[in-house]
Structures are given as C-alpha cells and as structure tokens.
Amino acid sequence: MTTKMTNFFLLLLLANLMLVSCQDPSAHTELPYEGPPKDHIISVERAQEMFDAYSQRRLPIIKKYEDSIASDGSKFEPTRYAEYDLKTIKQYIAYIEHEAMQANVDINTLRFYLSNYPNSDKFPNGDVVKYPRRNSFFVVPTMDYEGKNVGFSIEEMDGKYTAVPINRGASAQEGKQNKNQTDSTGQMNEAGFFMSNNTMVQGGGTTSLILNEGTVSPPPSSIDFGNNN
Known part of the structure; x- marks a missing residue:
C-alpha cells in the first residue's frame, strides 16, 4: 500500500472517529425486539374478568357517591380508561x-x-x-x-x-x-x-x-x- 493510500485511510478513520464522538450520548435508542415482556402480558380472557370485577365492585360505589354530592342532580359516569x-x-x-x-x-x-x-x-x-x-x-x-x-x-x-x-x-x-x-x-x-x-x-x-x-x-x-x- 502506497504512502498516499495509507494517509487516505488514516484520514477516513479519523473522520469516522470524530463523527462518533460528536453524537449525543443522551440520544434515546429503542431496545431491540426480544418478544413480550416476561410475566407481564395477560390474556384477553383475564382482562375481561378484571374489567368485569371493577364494573361490579367499584363502579356502583363511585357512581353512588358522586351522584350524592352533585348539587345540580347530574349523573356521574366513572372513568373506564x-x-x-x-x-x-x-x-x-x-x-x-x-x-x-x-x-x-x-x-x-x-x-x-x-x-x-x-x-x-x-x-x-x-x-x-x-x-x-x-x-x-x-x-x-x-x-x-x-x-x-x-x-x-x-x-x-x-x-x-x-x-x-x-x-x-x-x-x-x-x-x-x-x-x-x-x-x-x-x-x-x-x-x-x-x-x-x-x-x-x-x-x-x-x-x-x-x-x-x-x-x-x-x-x-x-x-x-x-x-x-
């Protein structure tokens, strides 16, 4: 490899190193795909069961209380999501x-x-x-x-x-x-x-x-x- 070619590659390497060093180290990068998070995904059936349990055990209480303190007689609709x-x-x-x-x-x-x-x-x-x-x-x-x-x-x-x-x-x-x-x-x-x-x-x-x-x-x-x- 000639001296001219060697100098060219050294300059190219130096330019790449400068480019990397100028990148923002705090920049956000997405994680690689590794499948679903372990032990944190529930089935649709379980979600339905939990949704229904909230509907039966919490909604009536919330509605009753909020309706009781509404001075204008308005009916309250609890947030679902x-x-x-x-x-x-x-x-x-x-x-x-x-x-x-x-x-x-x-x-x-x-x-x-x-x-x-x-x-x-x-x-x-x-x-x-x-x-x-x-x-x-x-x-x-x-x-x-x-x-x-x-x-x-x-x-x-x-x-x-x-x-x-x-x-x-x-x-x-x-x-x-x-x-x-x-x-x-x-x-x-x-x-x-x-x-x-x-x-x-x-x-x-x-x-x-x-x-x-x-x-x-x-x-x-x-x-x-x-x-x-």
Whole structure:
C-alpha cells in the first residue's frame, strides 16, 4: 500500500472517529425486539374478568357517591380508561431517560398513581381542569434512594442536574442546610427540603417528570370489554 493510500485511510478513520464522538450520548435508542415482556402480558380472557370485577365492585360505589354530592342532580359516569397516543409515550420515555442521564441516575420503574381531577373549572394556579371530577392517573419514574424505590424529579443545584425524591418531608430550615449536599453521582445525600410545585420547569430550577393529561373515557365511549354498567 502506497504512502498516499495509507494517509487516505488514516484520514477516513479519523473522520469516522470524530463523527462518533460528536453524537449525543443522551440520544434515546429503542431496545431491540426480544418478544413480550416476561410475566407481564395477560390474556384477553383475564382482562375481561378484571374489567368485569371493577364494573361490579367499584363502579356502583363511585357512581353512588358522586351522584350524592352533585348539587345540580347530574349523573356521574366513572372513568373506564385513559389513553395516550404511541408517539407521546415514546417521547415521554425518551424525555425521562434523557433527564435521568443528565442527573446520572437510573430509572427503576414507572409508577402509576390513581388520581382524581378536582370538582372545579381551574386549578389553583389558573390552569384549566380538563376533566372536572373525573378519575385519572399520573405516571412517576422511580429511582433507588437510601435503599428504597422512590419517585423523583430533577433539580438544578449549583449548576448541576440532581435527582431528588418527590416525597421530601423535612422542614424548610433543614432544606436550606441540606440543599448543597450532593455526592459525585449527582444524587441527594439527604432528603431535606420541601417538595417543589410540579410544573414543567420552575423558576427554582425544578423539572417535573410526571406524565398526565391523557384522554379519559367516557365520554366519548369506546370500551373494548363491554359497556359501562
């Protein structure tokens, strides 16, 4: 191989190495297909049984209570499901993985909290309540913290992304004392300050990772396992 040809291949190799090094290490990549998740897929028959059990054991109680407190005499229809389009779910996964990587923390699980929209047109901060009185859920990513699996958000502390537990029950004074106590991984050493508001990005540098605001039904109704009775 001539010297000219050798130099050409060396330049080509150098260019490829530079291209790889410039790629965003936090970019989300989909996992390779490995079949269904083990022990997590249920049959249609089991889903139907569980759906029917909820219809028989929970719906009547919810309807009776909500109807009893409705001052206008309106009839309440309990939520049967909430849904997101697939693009939103993929975007959410990419988002929380990116934020977790910035804070150098591993996501353990996604925790689904059952919830209820308030019986109001607006939240205290002025945001519109999308589904007043309706049942819903929100999703919280979790991490390891002091031997426990806890939900977390991201805070910027001294210019550094830090994963902090959502449930922080210490006093405000303890919070001021512990705010700067972070280890080399960017995780908190002490859960010592009040939980911040769960807006997307706040003036204090808090980033929420909580997913909500899907579409709940009914109405409109498109139930896969039967009617709402």
